[in-house]
Amino acid sequence: MFSDCRYKPHVHNVQLYCTKNNKEDRTDDIAVNRLIVRRGQPFQLTFHAEQAFRPRQDFFQFVEQTEQFLLINIPFANYGPKMLVNDSIKVLEMARNSYDPNEIYIAEKDFVPQRLTLTLKAPGTAVQFSEIVAEVVFENPLPKTLKNCSITLMGSGLLQQPEICRAALIGPRDRMKVSVRFQPCCAGLKKLVADFQCSAFTKISASCNIDVKPALADNVAQVMMNGYLI
Secondary structure, X not given: OEEEXXXXXXXXXXXXOHHHHHHHOOOOOOOOOOXXXXXXXXXXXXXXXXXXXXXXXXXXXXXXXXXXXXXXXXXXXXXXXXXXXXXXXXXXXXEEOOOOOOOEEEEEEEEOOOOOOEEEEOOOOEEOOOOEEEEEEEEOOOOOOXXXXXXXXXXXXXXXXXXXXXXXXXXXXXXXXXXXXXXXXXXXXXXXXXXXXXXXXXXXXXXXXXXXXXXXXXXXXXXXXXXXXX
């Protein structure tokens, strides 16, 4: 997009012919109220100066305005430790005009990192005092190894006590998968909760509801004989 023209002597008016130029360069579908031309394509402008143009003494300087996108890689090591106690990070960017070093632009934005994926499933039909299997999967999205990892599974009326599964390391882009077998001791709608934590992340949780069907009378009697019923 053409944005500026610097010419001495002073130019008091410039005709951009936006509609004509954009149509010829097939950019009129973007806009017709501003000049948008394609790289390497000719276009027409008319300048009105305060005095006659002298080719050997006067000069034109065009400044092209284009949107530039820069990919900035912020290493996890720079912000990861702070994410243990924060939910967002603030990025501050400063740019300097190459034509005027005193012209500085500053922008800032808060980013909320995407939450990590922890999945919890308990497939099948849950019956009181009958064994059921819960599956928990955590995927490491980082290009670095996570240390001191653990998954804790808990649920009132489902587990007698929290089940903790540990892994010393989870490699880059790798996953931690655990299966926990348990016997629900109470019937009704119950909630099973899984928590993941490691040296880099805390409070990564997932949950699922489990509708526990009442046990048959024979199963209850057997459990009472084994001293399991509480």
